[in-house]
Amino acid sequence: MEIRSPLIHLALLESLKANEISDEIDLFLPFIAVTLSELPGEEVTPAILQEKFTQSFGITPPISAIQVFMTRAKKRKLLHRENHVFIPNSSQVDKWKNGYHEKKDDIETSLEILRNDFKEFASDHFGKSITDNECDILITEFIDKNISSVTTHNRFEKGQLKSKIKNTDHVTASFISHIHKTKSSTLDHFSRIVKGMVLANYLCLADKIGSKKQFKSITAYIDTPIIIGMLGFSGSQRKKSINEFISLLKKVGIELRLFDKSLDEAEMLLGAWRDDLKRKNYKKFNSKTLELLLSQGYDAERLDTEIKLLKSRLEKEGITLISGFKTNPRYQCDEKGLESAISTNFKDSKNLEHDTICISRIYNLREGKLISDLNQKMAIFVTPNTGLVNHANEYFKNEIPTKKYIPLVVSEQWMTAIFWLKGPEIFNTLPMDQIIASAYGLLYTDDxxxxxxxxxxxxxxxxxxxxxxxxxxxxxxxxxxxxxxxxxxxxxxxxTEKDVFEIVEKIKNKHTHEKDAEITQIKDEKDSEIKGLESEIASKDKQITNTQIKMRKISNSIGITASLLFCLLLISCVFWTAYTNLPIDLVNYSIVQTYKKSVLTISALFITSVFSFMGTMFGWNVISVYKWIKNKVSAIVYELLIG
Incomplete structure (x- = not known):
């Protein structure tokens, strides 16, 4: 088996795992089958199998873990025993390889896509030209650092790469955050490798786990940064990752506890943030922590509320607070020696009392017992700080060799490697969430x-x-x-000074552009407001004009009506006057004779006389009277309507 890239063997672990299993050990039988098929001789021993694992896949599981897999391989008939030695069963081995060659080709294509995208990103964002091998180094290193807890992978010569890229973690973390934000299909290719790393970790722990589904004998004490992250103060991605991690542990029956010291430390941290926000003393903040607090609307009062609700929130999450720890003097460790041992992992200003006391209490709870597998009752301290894990366990290595026994202090990655396979379908995204949270955490961490x-x-x-x-x-x-x-x-x-000046200039230019953009936005808003007012005025003018037209029509109608009535009266008077002046012998009716002598006749005569006079003097006629009355009445009515 010629696998030149560690990324391929990690992806193969994810792709080769068996579909039909009784427990997670069965997942790896295809991997075992591939390894068996490549052995040069027929006899199989744990040492030979371990050596082949290392040569082919860059993973060196302990002999005890190899023995667990060999026992399962024998049960599934991949191996049979002859003359006290194990011999591969070739027909079953071929069957259990689970399409190795086809999947290997598919993985190589997938890896090529991942590499090409990474190389393009490095060139576009950092002006760096990197090779395929350098891509593999960057990705493997980052995943190994942030996911691996126990495995030892092939190492590469990094001197040339370090001289080319002085901050390799930032390049890789930026690429991971980029494919996560853009939801690129490259994320799926990357996910294979991440999950493969978790599976590789499991290979090295298989002898300690067994097939149990519940682990109620384990009590996990949570470190303060996990609590802070669970509350959302390390970003939304970290919160999502921790919530899944906590849910996973609860699903497998692990009891979650918190020392009062850890609660005190969390409250002190939130209290310090509260006091610094109240005083506007921002110098003590991590710049991204301050940005997160301000962007999410946290002020001193809100943080004070968070402190008061912290205990109840933890209880709601199923985390039990342990107060008033009673130390058994018989099993008390040297706390001064422990503090000195872990001090090299922290800055000089770090107060180590919390970490020292918590680890000392776990040591005390163990009562000197060596825990060889997860079936035994035990207490462990879980922290995201892998440096603390390494330094603390190194201090106790003579009493508790970590290769043989479960250590006092473990990382989130260690817990994920062991328990993720108990519910990979439910917590399918957990490994990726952890690596993405690590990437964002690195981008947002002062260092x-x-x-x-x-x-x-x-x-x-x-x-x-x-x-x-x-x-x-x-x-x-x-x-x-x-x-x-x-x-x-x-x-x-x-x-250099040039680097500093360039960064200062970029930020000043950004602020200038932001001010210009703000001014432009204000101008656009004012222009839009003016246009809105102009449009409103035009609408009002149109409304007024329409009202005036309507009023004009009404007044004209009234004027016409009044004028018509008057003109009809005038014409009637003229007619009546003419009629009454006819000779008596022509109109010899008594009724007419009566009307001739009435007031109506006199009025008609008067009106007719006046109209005749005005017509003679000023040229009046019925038409001119009609027009004059119509115009006058219309004008008066219009003034009354609009007034």
Missing amino acids: RFWNSFIDKLQLLESKGQITEDDLTVVRWDSDLLGLIHDVSVDVGEDF
Whole structure:
């Protein structure tokens, strides 16, 4: 089997696992079958199988784990015993290989896509040209650092890569966050490798686990950073990862507890944030922590509420608070020696009392018993700090060799490697969530690159080469950490004055662009407001015009009506006057004679006389009277309507 890349063997672990299983040990039988098919001789011993594992896949499970797999392989008839030695059963071996060659081709294609995307990203974002082998190194290193807990993989010569890229973790973390944010199909190819790493870890722990589904004999004491992350103060991705992790542990029956010391430490941290926010003392904050708190609307009062509700929230999550721990003097460890041992993992300013006491209490609870597998009753301390895991367990290595026994302190990755396969369908995304949370955490964590840059920035300000205002603007800019990491890819911690000035200029330009954009936005909003007002005025004008037209029509109608009535009266008077002046012998009716002498006749005569006079003097006629009355009445009515 010629597998040149560790990424391929990790992806193969994920792809080769069996479909029909009785427990998770069966998952690896295809992997065992492939290894058996490549053995040069017929006899199989744990040592030979272990050596082949290392040669072919870069993984070296302990002999005891190999023996577990060989026992299962014998049960599934991949091996049979002849003359006290194990011999492969070729027909069953071929059957259990589970389409190895086809899957290997598919994985190589998948890996090629992942590499090409990574190379393109490194070129576009960092101007770095990297080879396929360098892609493999970067990805393997990152996954190994953030997911692996026990395995030892093939190592590569990194000197040339380190000289090319001074901050390799940032390049890889940026790529992971990029494919996660864009939901690229590359994420699926990457996921194969991540899950393969978890499975590889399991290979090295198989002898300690067995086929149990529930582990109620295990009590896990949670470290403070897990609590802080569970509350959402390490970002949404970290919160999602921890919630899945906690759910996984509860599903397999592990009892979750929290020492009062850890609760005190969490409350002290939140209290320090509360007090610093109240005083506006931002210098003590991690820049991204401050940004997260402000972006989510946290103030001193809200943090004070979080502190008061912390205990009840933990209880709601099924985490039991242990108060008033009673130490058994017979099993008390040397806490001063332990503190000294773990101190090299932290900065000088770190208070180690919490970590020392918690680990000391786990040691005390173990009562000197060596725990060889997970069937035994035990207490363990679970922390995301792999450095603390290594330093603490190294201190106790003479009493508790970690290769043979379950250590006092374990990482989230260690717990995931053991228990994820108890419910991989339910918690399918957990390994990826952990690696993505690690990537975001690295991008948002102040580290040695940050400290080196800030020191240089403050030095330039003290020399007067950067103004105090520029220092303030740059120091608290949300993009500063990202820019520092980007530059560190080329220079590492050795920031030159030119590097500092370029970053300062970028941030100042960003603020200038933001101000320009803000001004443009305000101008656009005002222009839009003016246009809205103009449109409203035009609408009102149109409404007024329409009302005026309507009023004009009404007044004209009234004027016409009044004028018509008057003109009809006038014509009637003229007619009646003419009629009454006819000779008596022509109109010899008594009724007519009566009307001739009435007031109506007199009025008609008067009106007719006036109309005749006005017509003679001013040229009036019925038409002109009609028009005059119509116009006058219309004008008066219109004024009354609009007034």
